[in-house]
Amino acid sequence: MKTTIHKANTRGHANHGWLNTYHSFSFANYYDPQRMNFGILRVLNDDTIAAGMGFGKHPHDNMEIVSIPLSGDLEHEDSMGNKKVIKEGDVQAMTAGTGVVHSEYNKNKDQDVKLLQIWVLPKKRNVTPSYSQISMKLEDRKNKLQQIVSPNDDEGVTINQDAWFNITEMDSGKELTYKLHNNQNGVYAFVLEGNVTINDEKLNQRDGIGISEVNALNIKADSATKVLLMEVPMSLN
Structure with a gap:
């Protein structure tokens, strides 16, 4: 058995005011060559987005992106024509494939939204982009x-x-x-x-x-x- 432990207080951290984020693996301005990934799990971000704020339109390709809301409501819009809101109990996945542009905003003006954003390297590259969302029973x-x-x-x-x-x-x-x-x-x-x-x-x-x-x-x-x-x-x- 091989184990790698990442204690909470060793994660990368950035507070942009509108976004307070912790990185289990190297991401953006946080870089640690010993913490690039776990297998094909590339990104695990623990995000808190301030009321009414969010990520403007930005592109992705050849990545599987999973979003898991922990509290609050996150509004997603993308170049595939999807405009959805996800909340606790929901799970969202996007296959970026050949390329997709999307935005994510805190839908509420009076509370934070907390979520996990997870990136997984794809099995097949350059596939047609797709989107899926499901509500799970807590x-x-x-x-x-x-x-x-x-x-x-x-x-x-x-x-x-x-x-x-x-x-x-x-x-x-x-x-x-x-x-x-x-x-x-x-x-x-x-x-x-x-x-x-x-x-x-x-x-x-x-x-x-x-x-x-x-x-x-x-x-x-x-x-x-x-x-x-x-x-x-x-x-x-």
Whole structure:
């Protein structure tokens, strides 16, 4: 088993006033050659966008972009003709492929919006851009794993990569086992709330851990906790 631990207070950080953001991996002005990625997981940004503010129109290509709102309402608009609002319980995925332009704004004038923005390197390059969004039932993640991203149409949004994301909200003392779809993959776990022990490593809120060369993860809630698991290939080969 190989493990890499990223404690919350070691992440990159930038506060632009309208955007307060933490980077688990190198991004924008934060650069650490030891923290470029975990397998094909390239970006994990923990963003807070001020009321009424947001990202203006900007381009992407050949990247799978997953947005997971944690609170508030985020308005998305893109060059494919989509104009949507996502909120807690929703998951959004965009295959940038040959190229797409989009914007993201906090729809509310009186509260922040908090979200995770995640970039995954694609399985196939230069595909036709696409967009998907789904609303998940929050009760379906209580003390169990809820799949929110996959390469298939079985549950959650679909992305152009052999990756699976699951989220869980666990009561203190509860335990779960996550079995990998492919033993050549790794799993990056990000603790959204509370304290948890994963494969004997104790983690706190906003800590991350990358684990590879395992068949399964053992997850024990040391308090009420909320955890995101991202199973990804460890290389593009």
